[in-house]
Amino acid sequence: MSPHRLLLVLWLFVFDRLQCAAYIRSNRCYSCMSMVYKSLFEDPTANMGRYFIEPRNFTDQCNEPNNAHHLGFVQCRTICLTLTQDFVVMGKKTGRKMVIRGCSSSINRFGFFNRTLELFDRYDICRDIKASDLFRYETDSSQTINVCSCLGDRCNGGSVNSGRTLAAQKTLLLLVIAFASLLFSASFEQFR
Ligand SMILES: *[C@@H]1O[C@H](CO)[C@@H](O)[C@H](O)[C@H]1NC(C)=O
Ligand SMILES: *[C@@H]1O[C@H](CO)[C@@H](O)[C@H](O)[C@H]1NC(C)=O
Numbered sequence: 001m002s003p004h005r006l007l008l009v010l011w012l013f014v015f016d017r018l019q020c021a022a023y024i025r026s027n028r029c030y031s032c033m034s035m036v037y038k039s040l041f042e043d044p045t046a047n048m049g050r051y052f053i054e055p056r057n058f059t060d061q062c063n064e065p066n067n068a069h070h071l072g073f074v075q076c077r078t079i080c081l082t083l084t085q086d087f088v089v090m091g092k093k094t095g096r097k098m099v100i101r102g103c104s105s106s107i108n109r110f111g112f113f114n115r116t117l118e119l120f121d122r123y124d125i126c127r128d129i130k131a132s133d134l135f136r137y138e139t140d141s142s143q144t145i146n147v148c149s150c151l152g153d154r155c156n157g158g159s160v161n162s163g164r165t166l167a168a169q170k171t172l173l174l175l176v177i178a179f180a181s182l183l184f185s186a187s188f189e190q191f192r
Contacts, residue, residue, distance in 0.1 A: 004185045012178055028073045029080035029103040030157050031055040032062035036087070036098055051137060052108050055100070063099045068157030076103030079120060080156035083107070084146040101156050104149070110136040120149035 038058035040048040055062075056072025065071055081104045087096035100107060104117060116133050119125070126148040132139040134147065150156055 002185075008181050008185055012174070012181070027076045027080075027152070028154050029076045029101065030065070030068055030071045030154055031074045031102045031106075032057040032059055032065075032071050033100050034058070034062050034098045035060045037100070051110065051135075052100075053102075053106055055102055062101055063097055065158045068154070071101075071157070073154055074103050074106055076105065078104045079149045079151050080104070080154075081107060081120070082148040082156045084148075085143065088143070108135065112136065120147065124148075124150040124155070 033055045035058050037048065037052075040046040041052075041054060041058075056074065059071070061067075061071065081100075081102060083100040085098050087094045087098050104112065104120075112134055113136055116129060119127065126146060128144045129147050131141065131143050131145055134145060148156070
């Protein structure tokens with residue numbers, strides 16, 4: 001391998017690491033809960049604040065944000081999550097959803113089970129998880145929660161896979177740069 005090539009590979013490697021680091025540092029997650037949770041935070045008997053951390057916004061826009069940019073966000077060093085549960089009354093689904101969006105490390109006070117969260121750490125995925133497998137506290141029911149994860153700046157704003165799209169864009173950018181650099185170094189060598 002010529003010194004140029006070696007330098008090029010080295011440079012690409014460093015560039016990739018730097019980009020990765022910057023990317024993770026600047027990660028932010030939308031932070032909101034459906035309106036119905038607000039009363040649970042305010043009601044001392046419901047005690048939701050004992051287990052969960054108040055989000056930036058209580059709003060039904062959290063369910064299906066058509067313009068997520070109105071939602072508040074938090075800095076995050078881990079993945080962003082969207083937790084969706086059915087609004088069940090008397091054992092019947094009402095069709096309404098209750099949604100929590102946030103950074104995986106700042107949604108609840110006792111955290112999630114590590115082995116469950118590991119499922120979500122590597123890919124942007126959605127899974128139905130039993131509450132008892134998710135939350136590190138005694139649960140009272142076998143309800144399942146739909147959990148979606150993503151890595152990327154404000155990726156948990158509704159449309160699924162926006163995090164993965166970002167990662168794909170990054171890879172494409174790297175490929176383009178690599179290709180351009182190769183062309184450049186090839187023509188450079190020709191002139192020597
Ligand atoms: C969320 O809260 C911020 C202030 O913290 C406010 O500017 C914004 O309008 C709120 N968004 C919604 C959808 O209520
Ligand atoms: C679970 O993960 C947290 C945060 O990453 C860590 O501090 C803790 O030690 C882990 N617990 C176990 C039992 O691995």
